[in-house]
Amino acid sequence: NAGVTQTPKFRILKIGQSMTLQCAQDMNHNYMYWYRQDPGMGLKLIYYSVGAGITDKGEVPNGYNVSRSTTEDFPLRLELAAPSQTSVYFCASSPPGTGSGGELFFGEGSRLTVL
Amino acid sequence: LAKTTQPISMDSYEGQEVNITCSHNNIATNDYITWYQQFPSQGPRFIIQGYKTKVTNEVASLFIPADRKSSTLSLPRVSLSDTAVYYCLVGERYGGSQGNLIFGKGTKLSVKP
Numbered sequence: 001n002a003g004v005t006q007t008p009k010f011r012i013l014k015i016g017q018s019m020t021l022q023c024a025q026d027m028n029h030n031y032m033y034w035y036r037q038d039p040g041m042g043l044k045l046i047y048y049s050v051g052a053g054i055t056d057k058g059e060v061p062n063g064y065n066v067s068r069s070t071t072e073d074f075p076l077r078l079e080l081a082a083p084s085q086t087s088v089y090f091c092a093s094s095p096p097g098t099g100s101g102g103e104l105f106f107g108e109g110s111r112l113t114v115l
Numbered sequence: 116l117a118k119t120t121q122p123i124s125m126d127s128y129e130g131q132e133v134n135i136t137c138s139h140n141n142i143a144t145n146d147y148i149t150w151y152q153q154f155p156s157q158g159p160r161f162i163i164q165g166y167k168t169k170v171t172n173e174v175a176s177l178f179i180p181a182d183r184k185s186s187t188l189s190l191p192r193v194s195l196s197d198t199a200v201y202y203c204l205v206g207e208r209y210g211g212s213q214g215n216l217i218f219g220k221g222t223k224l225s226v227k228p
Contacts, residue, residue, distance in 0.1 A: 042220045106159055
């Protein structure tokens with residue numbers, strides 16, 4: 001049982017490049033989330049999903065896209081990377097049968113630098 | 116969505132009890148209160164969750180008054196390793212379609228020797 005797995009752990013992008021941050025969970029969780037955390041700041045919700053095929057915007061969705069074709073995977077796509085997207089990205093999930101007030105399980109994070 | 120307000124920072128010394136209060140004036144009937152701990156370069160980790168009155172586990176206690184408009188996380192006898200950021204979240208615990216789970220700014224706890 002690996003929990004929430006994020007790849008890559010580190011990545012450097014050039015301005016204008018695109019990439020996908022991968023997130024997978026093996027706990028059969030319905031809810032999945034993407035957060036970003038800038039240095040010394042709190043977490044900001046980018047997108048979330050309440051189940052396969054259903055996604056919705058969070059606080060800071062601009063510049064990102066997501067998809068949820070399976071229960072296990074919730075990739076985050078960055079199009080046309082900008083320096084403002086330099087951050088640590090955390091993926092999280094919460095157990096089945098619970099709403100968003102349930103316990104969140106976080107991945108180890110993906111540190112992205114855009115130069 | 117119930118917004119939460121916490122102190123930005125707190126200082127303590129090893130061996131003391133630390134109480135961090137969170138305000139959530141607009142909490143809904145179905146909302147639960149959950150606290151997370153985050154160390155630098157790591158994702159947040161669940162500490163404790165409650166609905167009303169008092170909840171205690173092996174690491175903390177959570178006190179929730181009858182009106183549920185606030186909650187207090189109590190850390191007994193803190194050590195240097197408790198230095199972290201603590202977040203209070205409010206959201207539906209069972210069912211519901213609400214997935215817009217927003218973290219506040221958190222409270223940065225610094226424990227000194």
